[in-house]
Amino acid sequence: MAGKRRDAQAGEVAVVADTTQVVIVGGGFAGVACARRLAGTPGIAVTLVDQRAEQEFTPLLYQVATAELPATDVRFDLRQRLGADAGSQLQVRTATVVALTAAPDAAPGYTVTLDDGELLPGDVVVLAAGSRPAYVDVAGADRFAYPLYSIDGAVQIRDRLRQRLGPNRRGRGFQLAVVGGGATGVEAAGALADALGNGTGPLGSTTTLTLLEQGQILLPGFHDQSQQAAAAHLRERGVEIRCGATVTEVAPDHLILSTGEVIPSDLTGWAGGVTAAPLVAAAGLPTGPGGRVTVTPELTVPGYPGLYAVGDAANIPTPGAAGGWLPQLASVAAQSGQWAARAIAAARRGEPGQPFRYQDRGVLALLDRQTLIAELGERYHEVHGRLAFASWLAVHAELVPDAETQLAGWRHWAAEFYLHPARQPATAPAEPVPS
Structure with missing residues (x-):
């Protein structure tokens, strides 16, 4: 049964589906942080799509390159990490997303197309597709x-x-x-x-x-x-x-x-350096430096209600930062994913989103062991x-x-x-x- 809520900005009563379907594209730091934060939230079902269903701990990759660590030490199974299973409100799909389109007939939401042709409907989509070498x-x-x-x-x-x-x-x-x-x-x-x-x-x-x-x-x-x-x-x-x-x-x-x-x-x-994943350009979204999606302070894509971009897929505006954007760091990705999850849960309750506030932990460079x-x-x-x-x-x-x-x-x-x-x-x- 559908429920009702009062729109926090317009003051109108809107119909809310029993379950908000959230599709997260990408299982990196941003996508995993978002999924973990949303897990167990009443009224929200999450599907995380990743081409390998694995998370790579990228800060340690150069130690894999020099054989100091085996690759298995920096790779985590997403289903185990997130506690996902077929009967829960959080699922992990192994697939590549090839397209992201608005729902047909001007209906709210989006359609996520997988490489096998399957279509996933999403009331909300979180684009956490990461990046590729530039x-x-x-x-x-x-x-x-x-x-x-x-x-x-x-x-x-x-x-x-x-x-x-x-x-x-x-x-x-x-x-x-x-x-x-x-x-x-x-x-x-x-x-x-x-x-x-x-x-x-x-x-x-x-x-x-x-x-x-x-x-x-x-x-x-x-x-x-x-x-x-x-x-x-x-x-x-x-x-x-x-x-x-x-x-x-x-x-x-x-x-x-x-x-x-x-x-x-x-x-x-x-x-x-890195540039945004090909999906960003294929979706026709507004982009800026690095081919990344230019988002609002609330991490949404302008003109696309219910569409968030986080982590390396996004240019997140921050006054005083180099170029006006936050850098592509694992900490930025994780925090932006968590913030998007909070915003999605707030929207479910009829509350407005808040501008993203990054907690700077400093910068590090490990020159050798x-x-x-x-x-x-x-x-x-x-x-x-x-x-x-x-x-x-x-x-x-x-x-x-x-x-x-x-x-x-x-x-x-x-x-x-x-x-x-x-x-x-x-x-x-x-x-x-x-x-």
Whole structure:
């Protein structure tokens, strides 16, 4: 039976269905946070759609790339994590969403089309489709560079390292490059230098590692002190830093810069930024920088009632932030997903949504297993020793909302990453690429 509520803005009585059908597109930090917050809310049924029904703990991907952690440690089954089953008000579907359209005949709601042709109706849709690497028209990048934004890319880098650093190839020259000098690129370069130097010193004489940033500084968005400290630390570990030149082409064994210079590279990791998932453009939604949906302060899409965009799929306006938008961070994704869930529950009760308020936890960069740069507000901190990784994990622990998984994962990550002796990427046991 339908119920009634009073519209909080118009003061009119509107008919409300017994159950509000919410479809969440994407099982990353934003989608999972939204689903968890809505789970058990009276009158709301949630269907979360993800192409693998798995969540990747992306802050640890570069440690998968260097074989410090197995891929299984940073991948979580969504049904187990969310407690979803066929008989509950929260379900997880394994599928790829290929289209998002408004409901026919001017009816409220939306239709989500899956890759098998099935149509999912949704009174409310949360677009949490995430992002993909932004190759920005760099020739060959999509074929010869390995992205540092997914488990697939991290495992490919790890396996490539094993091939080049196996017992039969010791002593031979090996050139590596990482494109992108933001936090992802800096952490990846630090982890690679740590692994290839066996955690004890700079890179060997036959190995080169180049970190390339098209801007003039590493870690844009960090304070000057952090930027300088990161550059100095990486150089001490043998990393060559090249700023101020754009990569125009990636080939199997080299890079070409906008200056015409050729940089030898047997293995290129890509941390050059991300753009929105293809679904965003296919849906014809209003977009801004990075192809992301430009949302209102309440995280809704202008002109699309009941449609929310969160996480890496959204440009979230924030006064004072770089470009006027919040950055693409896991913490932003998780908090925006939670906020959208609160807004959906409030709308169900006939209450208006509230502008999103991001709780800034600061920014971090783990340069190697024993060196952490942290900025909390205007304060700069440099942490060394085992406390560095422990501090890094503690800050990221809130991204694992399941207390049991959080504790088990923290112990395992700590034991794998900094309690065991440093090891070369080539010595870890083989592990298949996720399918």
